Amino acid sequence: AKSEGRNNSAYYTDGLTRSARERLALESRLRRALLQEQFVLHYQPQVDTQSGKVVGAEALIRWQDPDEGLIAPNRFIAVAESTGLIHEIGLWVIQQCCRQGAIWLQQGLPPVRISFNVSAHQFQREDLLQQITDILLTTGFDAAMLELEMTESALMSQHDDVVHRLQQLKQLGVRLAIDDFGTGYSSLAYLKAFPLDVLKLDKSFVDQLPSHQQDAAICRAIVTLAHTLGFEVLAEGVEYEAQRDFLQQIGCDAYQGYLFSKPIPPEDFASLLQSSMVD
Ligand code: C2E
Numbered sequence: 265a266k267s268e269g270r271n272n273s274a275y276y277t278d279g280l281t282r283s284a285r286e287r288l289a290l291e292s293r294l295r296r297a298l299l300q301e302q303f304v305l306h307y308q309p310q311v312d313t314q315s316g317k318v319v320g321a322e323a324l325i326r327w328q329d330p331d332e333g334l335i336a337p338n339r340f341i342a343v344a345e346s347t348g349l350i351h352e353i354g355l356w357v358i359q360q361c362c363r364q365g366a367i368w369l370q371q372g373l374p375p376v377r378i379s380f381n382v383s384a385h386q387f388q389r390e391d392l393l394q395q396i397t398d399i400l401l402t403t404g405f406d407a408a409m410l411e412l413e414m415t416e417s418a419l420m421s422q423h424d425d426v427v428h429r430l431q432q433l434k435q436l437g438v439r440l441a442i443d444d445f446g447t448g449y450s451s452l453a454y455l456k457a458f459p460l461d462v463l464k465l466d467k468s469f470v471d472q473l474p475s476h477q478q479d480a481a482i483c484r485a486i487v488t489l490a491h492t493l494g495f496e497v498l499a500e501g502v503e504y505e506a507q508r509d510f511l512q513q514i515g516c517d518a519y520q521g522y523l524f525s526k527p528i529p530p531e532d533f534a535s536l537l538q539s540s541m542v543d
């Protein structure tokens with residue numbers, strides 16, 4: 265039994281060392297990725313339920329690794345957060361969104377809002393407001409065309425401070441969206457204290473629409489309450505026409521999902537906007 269115990273602990277220690285080593289390796293690869301500009305943003309269209317037109321684009325990061333190819337954010341965002349690298353990556357994301365938005369306008373494409381994701385760590389940083397202010401100034405991009413997405417957990421930390429931060433961002437003219445809405449612990453009563461513009465209804469409520477009675481009722485209730493509080497509702501993860509039809513019928517304002525398009529590279533997004541001008 266004694267030797268078995270020793271083996272187990274040896275195995276356990278090895279396991280820890282290995283994962284710590286992997287994390288360190290990933291961290292240094294991420295640093296290099298930043299320096300060598302290996303990150304790219306793909307854009308997913310956001311569609312107005314009434315006009316059917318593309319009114320926005322959510323920017324989603326990918327890592328173009330020379331060896332591994334395109335790497336999805338769920339493989340590196342958590343490590344970027346725990347190492348603090350998320351601040352530099354996040355800054356790059358905001359810069360890139362505003363540069364890209366300015367380029368599309370310059371090319372004469374129809375104006376679309378650009379949404380970007382901010383992790384809770386990033387939102388808590390004192391200098392986020394100043395960073396966004398500077399980027400808007402240097403790129404000339406209109407604040408009203410920029411939308412910041414944060415999750416409920418980012419908002420649920422220190423209440424007073426959060427309200428103040430949101431008000432400052434609002435004053436700058438940036439739109440504010442709450443991501444994955446319904447999966448966190450916030451209530452709409454609590455959220456009315458925040459100057460938000462959009463609730464992004466989480467994909468998990470959309471998946472089984474319209475047949476799932478409870479989910480259908482939840483979606484209806486969220487749309488009604490959100491509108492009462494003056495927020496727009498965008499449904500995430502729309503994959504089927506039946507979901508789209510139901511969401512349109514209950515008064516959802518916009519939707520996003522594979523039914524319309526997956527997130528695509530900027531050149532493809534520009535073509536999509538271009539073709540939407542024709543019809
Ligand atoms: P999210 O912000 O909730 O983004 C939505 C995710 O759902 C995206 O995955 C998108 O590709 C995917 N999606 C969109 N429509 C559909 C659909 O109809 N069906 C299905 N099955 N999936 C759909 P992605 O791009 O892999 O991003 C995953 C998460 O990584 C994002 O979730 C976000 O939390 C995080 N993320 C992405 N980009 C950034 C970034 O620039 N900064 C930070 N902090 N986080 C980011």
Ligand code: CA
Pocket residue numbers: 322381413443
């Ligand atoms: Ca998002």
Ligand code: CA
Pocket residue numbers: 443444464466500
């Ligand atoms: Ca989401």
Ligand code: CA
Pocket residue numbers: 444
């Ligand atoms: Ca999510």
